[in-house]
Amino acid sequence: MSITMLRIMIDPGCPFRLKAHWTRPRLDTFSHRCYSAFFERPQADAMDPADNSAVQDGAQLQGSAYLRIQGVSKSYGTETDRMKLALYDISLDVAEGEFLAVVGPSGCGKSTFLQIVAGLIAPSAGRVTLDSQVVNAPPESMVYLFQQYTKSLFPWRTVIDNVAFAVEHKAGMSRDKAREHSRRYLDMVGLAESAVRYPWQLSGGMQQRVAIARALAAQPRVLLMDEPFSSVDALTRLGLHSLILDLWQKQRFTVLLVTHDVDEAVFLADRVAVLSVLPSTIVRSIPTRLPRPRDSIATRELPHFLELRHQLLEMLLGRTQIA
Amino acid sequence: MVLLVLAAIETAVRLGMLNAALVPPPTTVAQRTFEIVASGVFLAPLGTTLYLLFVAYFAASLLAVILGLLMGRFVAMYNLFEPLVELLRPLPKPALLPPLILFLGLGDVMKLVVVGLAVFFPVLINTVQGVRGIDPVLINTARTFGCGRFAILLKVILPASLPLILAGMRVSLALGMILVVIAEMLAGTGGLGYLILDMQRSFRAQIMYAWLVILAVLGYALNAIFLALERRVIHWSAARSD
Numbered sequence: 153m154s155i156t157m158l159r160i161m162i163d164p165g166c167p168f169r170l171k172a173h174w175t176r177p178r179l180d181t182f183s184h185r186c187y188s189a190f191f192e193r194p195q196a197d198a199m200d201p202a203d204n205s206a207v208q209d210g211a212q213l214q215g216s217a218y219l220r221i222q223g224v225s226k227s228y229g230t231e232t233d234r235m236k237l238a239l240y241d242i243s244l245d246v247a248e249g250e251f252l253a254v255v256g257p258s259g260c261g262k263s264t265f266l267q268i269v270a271g272l273i274a275p276s277a278g279r280v281t282l283d284s285q286v287v288n289a290p291p292e293s294m295v296y297l298f299q300q301y302t303k304s305l306f307p308w309r310t311v312i313d314n315v316a317f318a319v320e321h322k323a324g325m326s327r328d329k330a331r332e333h334s335r336r337y338l339d340m341v342g343l344a345e346s347a348v349r350y351p352w353q354l355s356g357g358m359q360q361r362v363a364i365a366r367a368l369a370a371q372p373r374v375l376l377m378d379e380p381f382s383s384v385d386a387l388t389r390l391g392l393h394s395l396i397l398d399l400w401q402k403q404r405f406t407v408l409l410v411t412h413d414v415d416e417a418v419f420l421a422d423r424v425a426v427l428s429v430l431p432s433t434i435v436r437s438i439p440t441r442l443p444r445p446r447d448s449i450a451t452r453e454l455p456h457f458l459e460l461r462h463q464l465l466e467m468l469l470g471r472t473q474i475a
Numbered sequence: 476m477v478l479l480v481l482a483a484i485e486t487a488v489r490l491g492m493l494n495a496a497l498v499p500p501p502t503t504v505a506q507r508t509f510e511i512v513a514s515g516v517f518l519a520p521l522g523t524t525l526y527l528l529f530v531a532y533f534a535a536s537l538l539a540v541i542l543g544l545l546m547g548r549f550v551a552m553y554n555l556f557e558p559l560v561e562l563l564r565p566l567p568k569p570a571l572l573p574p575l576i577l578f579l580g581l582g583d584v585m586k587l588v589v590v591g592l593a594v595f596f597p598v599l600i601n602t603v604q605g606v607r608g609i610d611p612v613l614i615n616t617a618r619t620f621g622c623g624r625f626a627i628l629l630k631v632i633l634p635a636s637l638p639l640i641l642a643g644m645r646v647s648l649a650l651g652m653i654l655v656v657i658a659e660m661l662a663g664t665g666g667l668g669y670l671i672l673d674m675q676r677s678f679r680a681q682i683m684y685a686w687l688v689i690l691a692v693l694g695y696a697l698n699a700i701f702l703a704l705e706r707r708v709i710h711w712s713a714a715r716s717d
Contacts, residue, residue: 267615270619272615272618272619289618290618290619290621292621294619295619295620296615296616296619298612298615298616300610300612303610303612303613304612304613304615304616306613306634306635307711307712308634308635308637308709308712317617317620317630318620321620321621321622321626350711352711370620370621
């Protein structure tokens with residue numbers, strides 16, 4: 153059943169108007185799959201029976217990855233409104249300590265996807281598990297780095313207190329202790345000097361470094377990054393890339409980065425997953441297999457880097473058919 | 476400019492162009508004002524007025540901020556209170572004096588209520604606006620760091636909407652001043668508003684003007700204190716009043 157047909161039936165002026173009566177499609181068409189994604193309960197749709205029983209028992213899932221995204225779909229609007237399917241049946245496994253990049257064109261729902269992973273918004277279908285625990289609220293071991301650093305830093309707090317925000321609510325954490333803890337992370341991003349300044353007194357690159365310090369101060373096991381380098385200038389971005397790789401190599405947390413910048417994805421990640429246009433789904437996942445530590449200049453000149461970049465751009469620009 | 480106008484009035488009165496009984500010469504008013512201030516007579520009426528103003532102002536502001544936070548944060552609360560607020564808000568508060576006198580009599584309670592009502596709405600409206608205008612990124616940031624609902628309200632939403640709350644409170648301070656004077660004129664027993672009316676009724680224009688001067692200075696001082704405090708509290712905000 154096509155969306156147009158549905159809309160005609162919902163149209164009050166239509167003589168054959170059905171009262172919110174939906175005929176269940178018989179064929180396994182794309183629209184049928186959308187239908188399932190909308191209306192069938194996530195568990196029934198997205199998981200195999202073995203997983204299901206394991207969850208009910210509260211036991212460990214067999215052979216599960218650290219961060220699992222299983223059959224996640226997201227639609228907006230209700231049945232009487234115009235429905236919009238933003239994400240469709242996204243499944244992705246991320247290993248512990250892996251640096252995974254998700255690339256996709258603008259407006260493909262990358263942020264929505266990442267916010268679902270973070271537990272900030274609920275999926276319409278499917279589920280996310282972190283270390284076998286279903287994510288339905290932001291887990292403590294997961295931290296989200298927003299693209300809009302200017303909006304995610306608290307303007308009424310000094311730089312050091314912004315970083316301290318990550319830990320000050322934890323048990324047994326006094327104000328001084330939180331600051332001391334935060335100072336170490338400010339040191340790591342090279343901003344110890346700016347501790348008592350306010351975020352709005354710093355440049356964009358410095359503000360994003362504050363945000364990075366704050367994210368890491370929470371000592372996350374998973375760092376979710378939503379195009380965190382897209383609103384700083386090109387040179388600052390290269391500096392931030394090296395910084396984040398350096399910190400990642402030292403602290404070995406798991407990273408899930410969404411970006412529209414293929415170059416950035418290949419340079420940083422162990423694996424690059426490609427997201428299609430709406431309704432977005434993962435169409436390909438490619439391991440980068442580039443040597444580490446990576447160098448801002450040399451790595452980008454490797455033939456394999458260029459090959460990957462070529463391959464990914466072809467996909468994103470729609471020059472190759474994706475099976 | 477102020478001095479120029481005063482000098483003009485002074486000349487006009489001395490030349491007999493203005494009736495000295497209605498418009499006493501500014502120098503005389505200044506002298507009377509000085510007498511009142513120097514003798515300490517001003518303290519009791521000032522105390523009465525400030526007591527009414529401050530109690531009503533802070534209590535109403537606090538209630539307005541609490542209700543505003545709830546209305547701004549929860550749609551259900553907004554829908555529940557919005558019609559009532561929109562009904563009461565546009566009503567000129569002095570119009571409520573007669574019914575309030577009927578219900579509450581002429582005592583302090585009535586005055587506190589009417590001043591409180593005047594103070595309440597600008598603070599409430601601004602708080603709701605402030606809370607609703609907060610970027611979701613800010614709140615989501617706090618959520619991802621594991622902040623609970625109450626912690627978010629206290630540590631993110633309240634400070635983030637403080638610039639607008641304070642702007643509302645500044646408007647309310649002026650409104651509160653107006654209402655406290657009106658209330659005292661109608662049912663006063665010793666505040667500034669009462670004295671101004673009393674002096675007028677007993678044809679003591681010089682002293683009436685002296686009290687007016689004191690009232691003007693009070694209004695100016697309160698506003699200046701408010702601005703200074705606001706500058707300190709929200710020095711980080713581009714939305715502060717100065």
